[in-house]
Amino acid sequence: DTEVTQTPKxxxxxxxxxxxxxxxxxxxxxxxxxxxxxxxxxxELMFVYSYEKLSINESVPSRFSPECPNSSLLNLHLHALQxxxxxxxxxxxxxxxxxxxxxxxxxxxxxxxxxxLTVV
Amino acid sequence: EDQVTQSPEAxxxxxxxxxxxxxxxxxxxxxxxxWYRQDPGKGPEFLFTLYSAGEEKEKERLxxxxxKKESFLHITAPKPEDSATYLCAVQAGADSSYKLIFGSxxxxxxxx
Numbered sequence: 001d002t003e004v005t006q007t008p009k010x011x012x013x014x015x016x017x018x019x020x021x022x023x024x025x026x027x028x029x030x031x032x033x034x035x036x037x038x039x040x041x042x043x044e045l046m047f048v049y050s051y052e053k054l055s056i057n058e059s060v061p062s063r064f065s066p067e068c069p070n071s072s073l074l075n076l077h078l079h080a081l082q083x084x085x086x087x088x089x090x091x092x093x094x095x096x097x098x099x100x101x102x103x104x105x106x107x108x109x110x111x112x113x114x115x116x117l118t119v120v
Numbered sequence: 121e122d123q124v125t126q127s128p129e130a131x132x133x134x135x136x137x138x139x140x141x142x143x144x145x146x147x148x149x150x151x152x153x154x155w156y157r158q159d160p161g162k163g164p165e166f167l168f169t170l171y172s173a174g175e176e177k178e179k180e181r182l183x184x185x186x187x188k189k190e191s192f193l194h195i196t197a198p199k200p201e202d203s204a205t206y207l208c209a210v211q212a213g214a215d216s217s218y219k220l221i222f223g224s225x226x227x228x229x230x231x232x
Contacts, residue, residue, distance in 0.1 A: 004163075006163075041224070042207060042209075042223065042224055042225060043164070043207075043220075043222055045220070088161065090164070105171075107152065108152070108169045109220060110166055111156075111163035111165070112163050113162050113163045114162065114163045116161060
């Protein structure tokens with residue numbers, strides 16, 4: 001089973017709202033990621049969690065706040081977003097991240113189906 | 121600077137017309153190259169991991185190969201359901217190796 005589950009599938013929020021995106025995997029993976037993807041562009045890395053600790057923040061604005069409550073769950077809290085933040089938000093996981101001695105096989109990332117976010 | 125380039129940007133094929141997609145890369149030290157398929161509005165679906173020159177992997181009508189400078193995704197006798205965007209990503213062996221460097225993708229359309 002290589003399933004990463006994201007909820008909700010679609011989200012429309014106002015610029016003053018607070019919402020959260022959720023991601024769950026039960027593959028025992030210890031690295032989890034948030035990506036942002038705009039139309040007809042490749043995914044862009046936002047955050048990396050390794051063993052439930054934030055290891056990479058790709059200079060993401062503070063209106064995006066990640067959280068990793070346990071090894072299976074990853075959240076992305078959203079607050080005061082802008083219309084240009086509308087995009088497909090992807091969660092991914094891999095058995096390990098590279099810094100902990102992963103190989104190409106153990107760092108292969110599996111993606112969820114994404115949350116289509118629209119900020120109005 | 122690490123770079124991944126995919127060509128062509130878009131490809132239209134007739135059903136049964138075989139072809140190849142290219143992914144060329146310039147990185148400081150290849151650790152792994154990954155192929156994904158992405159349908160509109162969905163997340164990327166993992167296809168293959170390659171990590172050494174000369175390696176080949178197959179899955180149904182798809183075959184991925186790797187050289188020291190590029191990878192090819194060969195599609196044999198494609199069907200309309202193979203229509204999707206195919207993404208190549210590379211993991212480099214330097215400080216940035218914790219992330220995937222994606223190419224811009226090839227949008228494939230297979231006509232019946």
